[in-house]
Amino acid sequence: MSVAAPDRARRNTELALLILAILLAVGAYALVGLGLEGKVPVGLAGYGMLLVGGYVFAHLVVRWLAPQADPVFLPTAVLLAGLGFAIIYRLDPGLAGAQTLWLLLGLGLFALTLVAIRDHRQLDHFTYTIGLLGIIMLLLPLAPGIGRTVRGARLWVGIGPLQFQPAEIGKVLLVIFLASYLNARKELLAVATRRLGPLALPEPRHLAPLLVAWGLSLVVLFLERDLGSSLLFFGIFVVMLWVATGRAAYLVLGVLLFAIGATFGYLAFDHVQDRVTVWLNVFDPRLIRDEGFQLAQSLFAMATGGIAGTGLGEGQPGFIPDAHTDFVFAAVGEELGLLGTIALLLLYVLLIFRGYRAAVGSPDGFGQLLAAGLSTILALQTFVIIGGVTRLIPLTGITLPFVSYGGSSLVANMVLLALLVRVSSGAVGRPAEDADSTMFVRAARERGG
Amino acid sequence: MPPFVLTVLKIVLLLLLYFFVWRAVRAVVLDLYGGRVRERRARPAEPRPKRGRSRGAPSKVVVLNADGGRVSTHRLTGTIQIGRGTNCDIRPDDTYVSQMHARISNRNGAWVVEDLGSTNGTYLNQRKVTGPTGISPGDRIRVGKTVVEVRR
Numbered sequence: 001m002s003v004a005a006p007d008r009a010r011r012n013t014e015l016a017l018l019i020l021a022i023l024l025a026v027g028a029y030a031l032v033g034l035g036l037e038g039k040v041p042v043g044l045a046g047y048g049m050l051l052v053g054g055y056v057f058a059h060l061v062v063r064w065l066a067p068q069a070d071p072v073f074l075p076t077a078v079l080l081a082g083l084g085f086a087i088i089y090r091l092d093p094g095l096a097g098a099q100t101l102w103l104l105l106g107l108g109l110f111a112l113t114l115v116a117i118r119d120h121r122q123l124d125h126f127t128y129t130i131g132l133l134g135i136i137m138l139l140l141p142l143a144p145g146i147g148r149t150v151r152g153a154r155l156w157v158g159i160g161p162l163q164f165q166p167a168e169i170g171k172v173l174l175v176i177f178l179a180s181y182l183n184a185r186k187e188l189l190a191v192a193t194r195r196l197g198p199l200a201l202p203e204p205r206h207l208a209p210l211l212v213a214w215g216l217s218l219v220v221l222f223l224e225r226d227l228g229s230s231l232l233f234f235g236i237f238v239v240m241l242w243v244a245t246g247r248a249a250y251l252v253l254g255v256l257l258f259a260i261g262a263t264f265g266y267l268a269f270d271h272v273q274d275r276v277t278v279w280l281n282v283f284d285p286r287l288i289r290d291e292g293f294q295l296a297q298s299l300f301a302m303a304t305g306g307i308a309g310t311g312l313g314e315g316q317p318g319f320i321p322d323a324h325t326d327f328v329f330a331a332v333g334e335e336l337g338l339l340g341t342i343a344l345l346l347l348y349v350l351l352i353f354r355g356y357r358a359a360v361g362s363p364d365g366f367g368q369l370l371a372a373g374l375s376t377i378l379a380l381q382t383f384v385i386i387g388g389v390t391r392l393i394p395l396t397g398i399t400l401p402f403v404s405y406g407g408s409s410l411v412a413n414m415v416l417l418a419l420l421v422r423v424s425s426g427a428v429g430r431p432a433e434d435a436d437s438t439m440f441v442r443a444a445r446e447r448g449g
Numbered sequence: 450m451p452p453f454v455l456t457v458l459k460i461v462l463l464l465l466l467y468f469f470v471w472r473a474v475r476a477v478v479l480d481l482y483g484g485r486v487r488e489r490r491a492r493p494a495e496p497r498p499k500r501g502r503s504r505g506a507p508s509k510v511v512v513l514n515a516d517g518g519r520v521s522t523h524r525l526t527g528t529i530q531i532g533r534g535t536n537c538d539i540r541p542d543d544t545y546v547s548q549m550h551a552r553i554s555n556r557n558g559a560w561v562v563e564d565l566g567s568t569n570g571t572y573l574n575q576r577k578v579t580g581p582t583g584i585s586p587g588d589r590i591r592v593g594k595t596v597v598e599v600r601r
Contacts, residue, residue, distance in 0.1 A: 006516055013476045020469050027465065031458055070480075072473050079469060311459040336463065343466040350473050357481075363544060 007067040011059075017075035018059055022052055025082020028312060032090040035313020041089070043096075050100060051082070054107040061111040065118070066425035072354045073424065076347050077402050077417050081106075081410070083344070084403035087331050090313055091324045095405055102407040106414030113418035120422050124180050124366045131177030135216070137170030138233075142223055154224045167220075167229050168399075168412035171377055172419070175236060179369035182244040183438070186365060190245040190439050213237040214257050218264075225271060228398030232380050234258060239376045240369055243359075246439030279394040294321045298389050302333035302341075309337030324405040326397045329389045344403070345386070352379045358424035365438045371423040372440075374416050377401075507560050507586050507599045510553065512539055515594035528554040531592055532565070545569050545593030553584070553597075560584050560599075569593055 026048045033041035041047075055078050062069055081103055089096040117123065123130065141147040141155045148156040148163065157166050182189070189206050217234040220226055238254030265272045274291050282292045282299065297320040304315060317323045317331035324331075333341045355375025362368045378401050388395035399409040510529070512520040523529055523539060530537040532550040547567040554561060561581040564571040571578040572591040584590065586601040 006514075006518070009516075017469065017472055017476065020465070020472065024462070024465055024469060027462055031455075031462060034458070035455060071476055075469075076473060308463065309459065311455050312462075314455065336459075339463050340466070343463070343470060346470045350470070350477070354477065357477075361544060 010069070010071045011063045011067060014062065014071035014074060015059060017071065018055060018078060021075045021079035021082060022048075022055055024079055025051065025085065028083055028086035029089060031312040032086050033313070035311055036090065037313075047096075047100065050104065054104050058107045058110055061114055062421060065114045066421050069421045069425035070354050070358060072350055073417055073421050076351045076354075077413075080344075080347055080351075080402035083332070084328060084400075084405070086312065087317075087328055087335070087403070088324050088405045090335070091317060091331060095324060098407070099405055099410075102410045105407070106411045109411055110414040110418040113415050114422060117419070117422055120367050120370060120419065120426055121364060123176050123370070124183070127177060127180040127184070130173050131181065134170050134173030134177050137166040137173060138216070138220065138229075140166040140170075155226045155229065165406075165408040167226070168408040169415070171229070171232060171236070172374070172412055172416050174233065175240070175373035175377060176370060176419075178237060178240050179366055179373055182240055183365040183369055186244040186438055189241065190247055214261065218261055222268075225269070226397075227265070227272065227275070228384060228396040231258075231384060231396060232377070232398065234261070235380045236373055236376050240373045243372045243440040244365075244369055244438050246443050275394045275396070279391060282391060294327065295389075295391065295395060297321070298327050298330035299391060301330045302390070305334040305337040305340075307338050309333070309335045309340055311335060325399060326385060326395075326404065327389055328400050328404045329386050332403075348378070348382045348401075352382070354424070355420050358420055360441055360444060362423050362426065363436075365436045365441075367423045367426060368438045368441050371420060374420055377416065378413075505586065505601055507584060507588075507601060509600050510539075510590075511598045511600055512541065513596040513598060514541070515543070517596075520595075525553070525555075525560060528552060530565075531597065532567075539597065541593065541595035543593040543595045546595060550592045551578070551590070553590075554581075556581060562590050567592065 026044070029047065030040050030044055033039060033044070055074075058074060058078075062074060085096065085099055085103065088099050140157050143157075146157050146159060147154055148158045150156050155165050155167055156163050185206070188203075191203075213234060217230045217237075220230045220233065234254070234257075238251060238258075241250045241254070242248065266276060278287055278292045278295055281287055282295050284292065288296050301315065301317055301320055301323075304310060309315070312335050315331075315334040317334045320327045320330055329341065329344070332344055336343075352375050355371055355378065359368045359371035359375065362371055381398055381401055384393070384396055385398045385400050387393040388398075399406050401413050402410065507525055509522055509524045511522050514520050520541070521539070529539060530549065530552055531539045531541070531546070532548050533540055533543075533546050534548040537549070545568075547565075547569070549565045550567040551562060551564050551571040554563070560583070562571065562573060562578060562584050563581040564578045569592075573582055573584065574589055575591075578590075584599050586599055588599040590597040590599065
């Protein structure tokens with residue numbers, strides 16, 4: 001009974017938003033040039049055409065292969081990537097070429113994912129293969145010979161001149177694995193047999209996966225010294241367990257385990273202690289020139305920006321070390337001000353909200369968990385890095401999705417986006433089987449909607 | 450480039466950024482409440498349900514999707530089952546509709562609608578249906594996001 005007209009309306013909405021996003025991306029880039037050198041950057045036409053080509057191509061692929069998909073995903077991601085590109089060009093024009101290539105590669109993989117995966121349930125058949133691949137990706141930097149340590153964290157893999165962070169794609173693979181694994185076991189995990197004070201717990205053996213995930217994230221913390229990924233993996237796992245079972249007890253238990261892990265990490269590692277010390281005493285004269293320099297500069301930059309910012313190309317975000325990766329949010333704060341950063345946050349809220357909406361709308365438990373997990377990646381990552389940069393929480397190095405410079409992150413996020421588009425498209429036109437839904441969605445539907 | 454022009458351009462960029470956010474939010478709102486917004490707007494044009502009783506017996510129902518588009522028309526000859534189950538007469542393409550959602554049937558010459566224990570409930574003119582309730586032309590039965598309009 002599905003009619004073609006609403007599909008077309010959705011795709012036209014997407015196209016209209018996309019045109020606006022491209023206008024904004026190219027406009028921001030042109031403004032950077034005007035602010036920096038007083039003229040429009042030389043590469044504007046070429047860059048604009050490449051981008052427009054890539055984006056329109058991605059849109060046509062969605063129109064062709066996922067006509068019922070949510071119209072908000074692609075344009076929002078395009079706008080985030082476009083703003084990120086402008087800021088990266090502004091910070092270091094030498095990186096712009098590479099970022100363009102990564103962006104085009106990401107769009108190519110976006111299309112490829114939609115072509116290869118016509119129905120997200122295809123992925124449900126390869127539970128353990130995908131899980132194994134995910135863990136390999138996560139632990140690959142530890143392999144002797146190819147693993148590389150960059151600034152204390154061992155999370156790079158290098159083959160010749162090529163370098164990438166396998167954990168970026170690893171997190172997407174792990175979410176697919178978890179969605180499939182938890183979907184098959186959601187009933188078992190939802191049954192409570194033991195009580196621990198106010199907490200109703202399931203059978204201890206069913207708790208094993210939670211403990212394994214906890215152990216794995218501690219391994220990442222120990223051996224790769226990567227606080228951000230460790231936090232991200234454990235967070236994703238706890239949230240997905242909660243969605244699968246609808247039991248808040250897992251959330252409470254997860255927070256407890258996290259608190260234990262965090263305390264342990266704090267006591268065991270100097271670099272974790274440093275982060276906390278800097279977080280609490282960033283303006284301490286003994287720290288501000290040393291460990292606290294980056295965070296202090298980030299705060300100064302955002303303070304300089306004020307309400308409307310200095311204008312693109314007119315601030316001094318170059319003072320912040322690594323402004324193009326982890327601290328890109330501070331650079332936006334300086335040059336586009338509070339208004340610019342709020343807009344950026346709203347874009348993330350939109351993207352993540354639509355991701356969870358796709359989860360609730362998906363007729364099968366696997367799709368629900370997949371979309372919820374992928375949205376949680378975006379949500380946690382955005383929260384952790386923006387919270388760190390604004391000194392709400394201790395800083396953990398992680399990229400800002402779609403905006404930060406970095407090939408691995410951008411490419412992985414484009415694949416993530418394609419999967420969200422796929423789930424949101426499959427949500428329409430296939431009858432929902434309530435029996436197959438996750439407990440969380442079942443409870444939500446019973447409450448009415 | 451004078452600083453004044455740059456400031457104006459910056460403000461234009463920020464405004465455009467918020468314009469994008471606004472358009473995107475609008476697309477989302479239309480998706481979430483599209484059906485309901487239109488339903489509310491269409492209300493004043495309809496006759497009041499209470500008075501509708503005297504205007505004769507209903508003879509057919511029209512199924513409208515969430516966007517208000519007409520999907521199908523069914524004549525009221527016998528009992529009509531609404532739901533996504535295969536044995537239903539009206540099978541809306543709507544995830545908020547249960548397998549066996551509601552039934553329209555004739556009881557002693559009067560047409561009534563009743564809920565069959567659906568997850569999200571059945572609404573007659575925005576009121577939740579708890580037992581068999583009489584329907585008359587102009588009434589709107591909502592199941593999930595789908596609206597079934599009673600016509601003369």
